[in-house]
Amino acid sequence: MTAEPYSARVRELFAAPAHAGDLKSGQSAQVEAQDLRLRLSAVTSDGAIATMRFRAWGCPHSIAAAEAACNALEGQPVAALLEFSAHDLMEYLSVPVEKTGRILVLEDAVRSLGLKFRDGP
Amino acid sequence: MDERPVYLDYAASTPVDPQIWDFMRDLSARTCANASSTHAAGRLAQSVIADAADRLAALLHTEPRKLIWTSGATESDNLAILGGARYRAHRGRHVVTMRTEHKAVTDAFARLAAEGFDVTWLDPDPNGILDPNVFAAALRDDTQLASIMFVNNETGVMQDIDALGGLCRERDILFHVDAAQAAGKVRIDLEELPVDLLSLTAHKFYGPKGIGALYIADRPGCHVEPLLFGGGQQRRIRPGTMPTELIAGLGKAAEIATERMDADLRHLAAMRDRMWTGIADVGGLLRNGEADGFPGILNVSAAGVEGESLLLALEPLLVATGSACNSTNQEPSYVLRALGRSDAEAQSAIRFSFGRPTTGQEVRFAVERYRAAVARLRELAPGRAA
Numbered sequence: 001m002t003a004e005p006y007s008a009r010v011r012e013l014f015a016a017p018a019h020a021g022d023l024k025s026g027q028s029a030q031v032e033a034q035d036l037r038l039r040l041s042a043v044t045s046d047g048a049i050a051t052m053r054f055r056a057w058g059c060p061h062s063i064a065a066a067e068a069a070c071n072a073l074e075g076q077p078v079a080a081l082l083e084f085s086a087h088d089l090m091e092y093l094s095v096p097v098e099k100t101g102r103i104l105v106l107e108d109a110v111r112s113l114g115l116k117f118r119d120g121p
Numbered sequence: 122m123d124e125r126p127v128y129l130d131y132a133a134s135t136p137v138d139p140q141i142w143d144f145m146r147d148l149s150a151r152t153c154a155n156a157s158s159t160h161a162a163g164r165l166a167q168s169v170i171a172d173a174a175d176r177l178a179a180l181l182h183t184e185p186r187k188l189i190w191t192s193g194a195t196e197s198d199n200l201a202i203l204g205g206a207r208y209r210a211h212r213g214r215h216v217v218t219m220r221t222e223h224k225a226v227t228d229a230f231a232r233l234a235a236e237g238f239d240v241t242w243l244d245p246d247p248n249g250i251l252d253p254n255v256f257a258a259a260l261r262d263d264t265q266l267a268s269i270m271f272v273n274n275e276t277g278v279m280q281d282i283d284a285l286g287g288l289c290r291e292r293d294i295l296f297h298v299d300a301a302q303a304a305g306k307v308r309i310d311l312e313e314l315p316v317d318l319l320s321l322t323a324h325k326f327y328g329p330k331g332i333g334a335l336y337i338a339d340r341p342g343c344h345v346e347p348l349l350f351g352g353g354q355q356r357r358i359r360p361g362t363m364p365t366e367l368i369a370g371l372g373k374a375a376e377i378a379t380e381r382m383d384a385d386l387r388h389l390a391a392m393r394d395r396m397w398t399g400i401a402d403v404g405g406l407l408r409n410g411e412a413d414g415f416p417g418i419l420n421v422s423a424a425g426v427e428g429e430s431l432l433l434a435l436e437p438l439l440v441a442t443g444s445a446c447n448s449t450n451q452e453p454s455y456v457l458r459a460l461g462r463s464d465a466e467a468q469s470a471i472r473f474s475f476g477r478p479t480t481g482q483e484v485r486f487a488v489e490r491y492r493a494a495v496a497r498l499r500e501l502a503p504g505r506a507a
Contacts, residue, residue, distance in 0.1 A: 006433065014433060020501050030503060035427075039503035055503035059429040063501065 007094040019070035029112035081114025131476030173372025180375040183311040193333040194301035195225040197320030202229040204345030213263030249278030271303035276410025277418030286315035305378035328374030332367035390416035399488030434494035
């Protein structure tokens with residue numbers, strides 16, 4: 001291990017992810033690539049994302065990013081799932097550039113979830 | 122227990138024994154002279170180095186004149202492998218080693234391959250053991266050097282150095298042993314073992330960093346070409362001003378290790394067994410390496426757990442992971458892959474390594490933290506997609 005690999009934000013979100021888990025209703029999408037297996041679930045209400053949860057097998061940056069994404073998307077219009085970009089998360093969490101691929105997997109998962117809401121499962 | 126770091130990475134490095142610091146500090150106050158100088162202060166430095174050689178020789182059951190001081194095990198390994206193979210290159214250019222050796226060895230062999238040597242890479246069995254029959258079958262008429270480690274740094278697996286060395290001695294092949302994880306920890310008797318070259322470093326057994334040694338047997342054809350040039354020290358095999366204080370520190374560490382070895386081994390076995398007993402029922406765990414290897418190391422993979430996250434979730438435990446664990450390289454351990462572990466198994470591996478200062482309370486804390494971390498990460502992970 002070289003210099004401190006995790007930002008304080010990553011450590012905080014990794015240690016206590018408030019959005020970890022599944023939802024019994026709504027839609028879910030699962031993707032697996034780039035050393036990350038991720039499932040996202042969401043329930044909507046009045047066109048907005050009411051609740052969002054994730055499960056992840058991956059590195060601390062991936063878990064922190066999934067938690068941050070859930071937190072950011074709750075309360076947003078459902079269409080925000082299709083417009084989600086991981087770019088801001090990379091900066092927000094100080095994700096090293098070599099892990100860009102994993103964060104893009106998260107982006108794919110969010111958009112996949114958006115497609116399920118738009119087109120059905 | 123509070124959240125202070127708990128160090129269980131003694132295979133990576135050990136703290137310098139306070140007695141050794143005191144010894145080195147006292148020595149440094151007595152002489153700053155170069156041991157190559159002929160005046161009284163220089164002769165004092167020479168005598169200090171001679172005392173250290175006596176102490177190390179006693180630990181290894183050999184003679185002081187057969188020891189060469191180096192900067193550590195990496196240099197010793199390089200000097201033995203590159204220097205030994207080059208010295209014997211006129212006889213043949215085939216060399217043999219294992220895939221589970223430390224990088225200081227594998228990279229030296231890769232260098233030999235680049236120089237035109239023919240390298241045979243041997244695989245261990247699933248427990249990490251090199252079958253002497255497999256080793257014997259790899260030896261050829263033109264084989265000039267073989268290198269097999271004493272104790273594996275990741276798994277603690279111990280090879281049958283006596284049997285493997287015997288096969289080399291029968292064929293007049295130089296036999297090098299990387300003993301970085303063994304010296305000062307397990308009994309090494311170079312009067313009995315058929316070993317030609319043996320590498321060690323002080324910081325693995327409570328001595329200072331930056332000092333190691335290479336043992337070179339005194340028998341015909343057993344020699345190494347130097348890697349460094351520039352002085353007549355150490356029979357020109359390893360020229361350069363000798364670091365008197367560091368050498369003295371190594372010697373003192375050897376003396377302490379000689380006195381404490383049996384007690385240390387019992388302590389390490391107790392700590393390792395307590396750790397394994399505490400986590401063995403977690404489920405989905407795979408112990409890497411034979412169970413009766415060096416007792417200071419316990420290597421465990423956990424199914425369904427990602428290694429980098431496990432390492433972070435284990436904090437404040439300071440342990441090693443089965444991957445290289447740096448932000449640019451998270452390849453699964455090549456050592457565990459050579460044992461037949463899958464990428465996922467190797468990537469989830471944690472190496473706990475125990476030392477003289479390890480306490481039962483620390484191990485209990487490690488057990489609790491490991492159980493909680495594995496449970497949390499498994500709970501967090503989604504199942505495989507249908």
